[in-house]
Amino acid sequence: MTLFRTVDPAVEPLTLAEAKAHLRIDHASEDDLLGGLLRAARQEVEKATGQALIEQAWRLVLDDWPETATVLLRRTPVRSVLSVTVFDADGAGSVLDPADYQLDAVSTPARLLLGNRPGVGRALNGIEIDFTAGYGEAGADVPDLLKRAILLLVAHWYEFRVGYGAADQPVSLPEGYRRLISTFRTTRL
Secondary structure, three states: OEEEEEEOOOOOOOOHHHHHHHHOOOOOOOHHHHHHHHHHHHHHHHHHHOEOOOOEEEEEEEOOOOOOOEEEEOOEOEEEEEEEEEEOOOOOEEEOOHHHEEEEOOOOOEEEEEOOOOOOOOOOOOEEEEEEEOOOOOHHHOOHHHHHHHHHHHHHHHHOOOOOOHHHOOOOOOOOHHHHHHHHOOOOO
8 A cells, every 4th residue: 555645735834924924034035944844844744644734636556455345545634536546457547437436534534435346457556546635725724733733843943944954854843743733643553
């Protein structure tokens, strides 16, 4: 099972102006640094929580169908399933009819219940499930606690900017960060 993003979010959950206001910065000389820190902080929050904050597209690749006929989509909140493609032995893909599966986007993680499961011809990566996930298309759609966690990371990393740049983050995580994201984390067994 492999999960990867196919389309990045179009915007960040917080604007540069919001980050500058939080940090009480009134000049533009560090805008590139702050933009990189905002991106890195969003990525860290998404990684730590399993959430997609702003709408983005993902692909889950499986070798074969699960025994239970239920696939867990481990990036939340799932907005829609775009397609389910099954590959034959020659590598030709066929898209399943949406009537053959049902999305449970309310559960965490979201579940895809499969009806008709055609045979998979490829031994590796024989199934691709494309879906969109995220709270919405704008930062206003993202829960405030997650935005506060991003601001906390940006401020912490900005404080240590002399030794580490945006590409080197996360160097450390500030006190309280885990508490802010704790209700959004999914437990792993």
